[in-house]
Amino acid sequence: MRRIFELIGPPLLVLVIILGLWSLAVRLLGIPAFVLPSPEQVFETAIIESDRLMSGFRNTLVASTVGLLAATVVGVLGAIILSTSRVLERALYPWAVVLQTVPVVALAPLFVLWVGPGFVSVVLVAFIIALFPILANTLMGLVSTDPALIDLLRMQGAGRAAIFRKIRLPNSLPYFFTGMRISAGLAVIGTIVGEMVVGRGGEKAGLGYYVVFSATQLKTDFVFATIIVSTGLGIAFFLAMVGLSSLVMGRWHESELRPST
Secondary structure, eight states: OHHHHHHHHHHHHHHHHHHHHHHHHHHHHTOOTTTSOOHHHHHHHHHHTHHHHHHHHHHHHHHHHHHHHHHHHHHHHHHHHHHTOHHHHHHHHHHHHHHHHSOHHHHHHHHHHHHOSSHHHHHHHHHHHHHHHHHHHHHHHHHOSOHHHHHHHHHTTOOHHHHIIIIIHHHHHHHHHHHHHHHHHHHHHHHHHHHHHHOOOGGGOOHHHHHHHHHHTTOHHHHHHHHHHHHHHHHHHHHHHHHHHHHHHTTTOHHHHSOOO
């Protein structure tokens, strides 16, 4: 119990202070609700609009998960392929960098033309944003293996498959999970952005759609409630990747075995 309090106590204290200052500033300065609602108003609106928030949460969760899974599969396979040849890496990796630097908002209208507005377009936006960290970090792990270990296995008669399984793959896991932690949050951000640009309303509406819809109607309290739920989803994705990393590497890698001080 003491350990749990040490972990969550300080952040919770900071949160209470921020909410208190926020509420005090709104009351003392007389800020209109459509400019900056009080925390109490945001909480009340979240209760009233809980059905829409939960529906948007589910839709955003599904799109974020699909986008992240697609980015994971393509990123890992791409890293494995690029790691097999310096020529391939030099020829194709720069294009992955280019894809990362293209403003995804500029691509979103093209997705609408190609596949139409809605779920698929939103997933494509999340996929593109989440892809590069997984690809880059996994590739770094695969190609940064100690050459001495590889030479040792080759002297023992090991082939490329055995070297990959016994050395390259374990060495890449910490890098892979670092990329996953980054991409987990980016997948949620990409989904929100996609829903703002190419999302649909109604039962398929996600949190990003509700942000735009509420802002146009000056329902700032609902905008804040939606942002808070979106932030919670992003944190949940990140914590899920941290837990998965600990599950996979918790008994053998120094990053998980280091003492907590």
